[in-house]
Amino acid sequence: MTVADGEPAAAVPASNPQDNQTSDPKPSENPMDATESKPVAQPADSLDDLGLPNSAADGLVTKPFPKPLEGVQPEPPAQLTPEQNSKYEQVLKEVSSWTKVPVSLAKGAEERPLTDDDRMFLTRECLLRYLRATKWNVSDAVKRLRNTLAWRRDYIGDKLTPEYISIENETGKQVILGYDIHGRPCHYLIPSNQNTKTSPRQIEHLVFMLERVIDIMPPGQESLTLVIDFNQTKSGQNATISQAKQTLDFLQNHYPERLGRALVINIPWYINAFLKVIWPFIDPVTQKKLIFNDDLRKHVPPQQLMADVGGDVKFEYRHSDYWPALTKLAERRREAYRQRWIAGGKKIGESEFYLRGGEERATTETTAPTGEQQLEEKLEKLAVDNDKAAETTPTASAS
Structure with a gap:
């Protein structure tokens, strides 16, 4: 957990367990052998080849668990009030209008076009997290979201790789x-x-x-x-x-x-x-x-x-077991998440429930209906009931 201020340290060769392999064998002289030796491609969300355990029942554990125990479920999300939903819609409208964001938090930092990674970060749940953190202050939430995108571009970017962090x-x-x-x-x-x-x-x-x-x-x-x-x-x-x-x-x-x-x-x-x-x-x-x-x-x-x-x-x-397994597990989950986002139309405000493989294309938080909406629902139900009654009532014969 220890972290520090100051200038970046001099580059240190990262110890990557995947690099500690013996040198590649000489290529086969038979082209058919080379073809047969290629690994079978795995679907983005397939984990079968990683040999991951599921619980203590698997004996000695040296790799991460890929999922919770059977029957473990997240707590249901809080229901949004009409006012909260209105504020969410305001934030969504604002961030959806962005075309550029700064490349860092430095004063006067250059602004560059919004990327797919930026858009994919701005999910429905993400916007709601920032609203809750700012006590539903729309302008504060928008400001902090913009700052986070700038921070992520500068601090994370392509720099924090498994190879660099491994040591x-x-x-x-x-x-x-x-x-x-x-x-x-x-x-x-x-x-x-x-x-x-x-x-x-x-x-x-x-x-x-x-x-x-x-x-x-x-x-x-x-x-x-x-x-x-x-x-x-x-x-x-x-x-x-x-x-x-x-x-x-x-x-x-x-x-x-x-x-x-x-x-x-x-x-x-x-x-x-x-x-x-x-x-x-x-x-x-x-x-x-x-x-x-x-x-x-x-x-x-x-x-x-x-x-x-x-x-x-x-x-x-065991670093040589754990680190590659965690890296591949995260990579595949991340790729499956991205593919769902692309399939859904690359939308800002997409549902994380859907992106993480939820069975339904739905947001994880719902909005409480307003009084007007409740009245409309009752009128619609009444109209349906009247139609059904009319269909079942026998009509008089013509004289």
Whole structure:
């Protein structure tokens, strides 16, 4: 979880498990052999070749789980009031009119045309998250959405690749594993596994993993559960005050409403002191989502919870197993998401429920009908009932 301010560190060759392969064998002299050796192409959403486990029942686990346990469902979304829906429509109209956005948050930054990635980011649920985070202030939500697009272009772009980030996770200091009782992906932060010195790449690592958590969210879910385990953490392994402030800044400004719950356990005294210092910088809504030293089995099904924190999953972090599996799982989910967005017409305001593979093409939040709409529905029903009655009433014979 540690992150830092300052200038980017000098480029360091990333340790990519996929690079640690033996040299390619000599090409076959028989063209037919070469053809037969080609791997069979997998559909964008197919995971059969990854050998992913589903629960503790699979024995020793070294790869991420691709889905929640059977029967685990996200909580139903809140119903929008007519006023809230009106504000959503205002935001949708405004962002749909954008043709250019800045390339960074720097003052006077150049503006460039909106890309497909920008448009795909602006889903119905995304606009609603920013509205909720700004207490339904339309102008504030629009401003923050525009700032986030600029930030994503500059900070994420094409830079945060699995190869570049790999070295940061070689010891498993961050792990995405399992889903909580509401289908939220669980993102573990384990400071005792810290393996690198303070650098900007540590914050980039956190952003990269947050993006992967979002990639693997099931239909109807838009938030995550953080599991922060300070067991065996030594002084100096946790984030500095500066790092914590920077992390809170981008989480609250660019990932609003993404935190569903934060489960914090095994807190040593110096972490308690640290939390007291940064507590005023944490949004009050976020503060309510933090739960300290609770029984994690109440929040995450034991069959998908690490044994180290009270669950039944015997998990061992093996970078050469975990990192390629997480990378491919996220890539395929992301590609399936994109293909659905394209098939749906590349719309701003598209439903994430649909994009994540939901069975119905529908938004995840509904609007409460207005009084006028309710009256219209009653009149329509009355007209239908009258028509049916007329059809069943016998007519008199002509004399």
